Amino acid sequence: MSANEPSGPQASDLTDGLVAYYQFDGNANDSSSNSLDGVVSGGALTTDRFGRKDSAYYFDGIDDIITVVDDSGVLNFGVSDFS
Numbered sequence: 001m002s003a004n005e006p007s008g009p010q011a012s013d014l015t016d017g018l019v020a021y022y023q024f025d026g027n028a029n030d031s032s033s034n035s036l037d038g039v040v041s042g043g044a045l046t047t048d049r050f051g052r053k054d055s056a057y058y059f060d061g062i063d064d065i066i067t068v069v070d071d072s073g074v075l076n077f078g079v080s081d082f083s
Contacts, residue, residue, distance in 0.1 A: 019032065019034060019074055019075065020034060023055075024045075026045065026055075028057070028066050030068075036067040037068070039065065039066065039068075040066050041066070042059070042063055042064035042065070043065070046058040
């Protein structure tokens, strides 16, 4: 392996079996092919820990949520489906 080759997981490994991908880039839309977009209720976009504007959500800890409706059943995980 040369110094220019990545030593960690390849990008294709990270997307294998991916159910949802939320970039929080101004919205709560799912960037995977499953279209599991979130509906934000009360949460406010804010700056993330790296200083990127509108890349994180602030929740008041009382009643703010992001709801995802899964009509396809892709989020119906079994007990042993988590790693």
